Amino acid sequence: MKDCKDPSLSLKLDEIWKKAYDEGRFHLLDGILYHRTKHTCVLSLTDKTLINTVLHECDDSVAAGNLSEDRTLERVKICSWWPNQKKDVAEYCQTCYRCQKANRATGKKFGMMIQILEPKSPWEIVDMDWVTALPPGGDRSYNACLVLVYRYSKNSMFLPFHKDDKAMDTAIMIWNKALWTNLHKLFGTKLSFSTAYHPQLDYLSERMIQTLEDMIRRFCSYGPEFKDSDGFTHNWCTLIPDLELAYKTSIHSRTGKTPAMLEKGWKPRIPFDHLKKDLVDIHPTARTATK
DSSP states (O other), X not given: OEEOOOHHHHTTSOHHHHHHHHTTXXXXXXXXXXXXXXXXXXXXXXXXHHHHHHHIIIIISGGGTTOOHHHHHHHHHHHEEOTTHHHXXXXXXXXXXXXXXXXXXXXXXXXXSSOOXXXXXXXXXXXXXXXXXXXXXXXXXXXXXXXXXXXXXXXXEEEEEOOOSOHHHHHHHHTTOHHHHHHHHHHTOOOOOOOTTOHHHHXXXXXXXXXXXXXXXXXXXXXXXXXXXXXXXXXXXXXXXXHHHHHHTSOOTTTSSOHHHHHHSSOOOOGGGGTHHHHSOOOHHHHHHHO
16 A cells, blocks of 8 residues: 655645645555544545445445444445535434434433433343333234343343233332342342333333334334335334444444444444445455455
8 A cells, every 4th residue: 555645736736635645644555545534544435426335225224223323424435435525424314304203303412310320341231121112013913122221331122022011010020029129139130120111210212212212213114115125124123133233333322322332342344345346446456355
């Protein structure tokens, strides 16, 4: 890899490209122009079709989760750079029909009723809650989902299940049973209870439920007119593995890292990681080095 420094070329660049060029942020490898960031080098894109491909894969695909503007930008920055990148991502997300239709209105946050201790290690505190207002899905017609959130890493698990009892019956059967409480007492597990629609105690799982519902709403519909070219299914159960992967590989606003990185120490591979192969005709030497 060598620095790309050509005074004659610098005169032909617009202001944004010229600034990056003068700072020595471009490198040329096997005929492909890369943009150097603080820790790595990413592809420099100029073709609008390629830019739209990156935006689609980083926001619209199920594996990306169609999450927030900031998380989409972080995914885009992993593999590519172009002028006004942040502005283009913001415009793309703000004009996304699926996002605008699925996003919920948010108001002021509830005040804290009790002090919530922050964990010092993974798996020390686990929040759990249920989503019960779901249509039947999957081969076994699941109509609810158990949401687990690990407070340390912000990682989550979504487990489809059946809603056979009313919420009050479930609470009496599980939470108030002597077997349940004594079992956790033996394991040294401390239980904290919260009531429905009062997230002051269990705000993390309540917020995760909102995020899960938003993601499902973006990719599920109840009429054939909403079926798009990507083949998104109406069956929410089949989306759960991809949505779970999308969440754990996106940067959390509070930790600044992905839940998978905090919990596992490494980044899982996602379909988006293979996008670089289709962006440009990579030189055989670079492709061999990648393998």
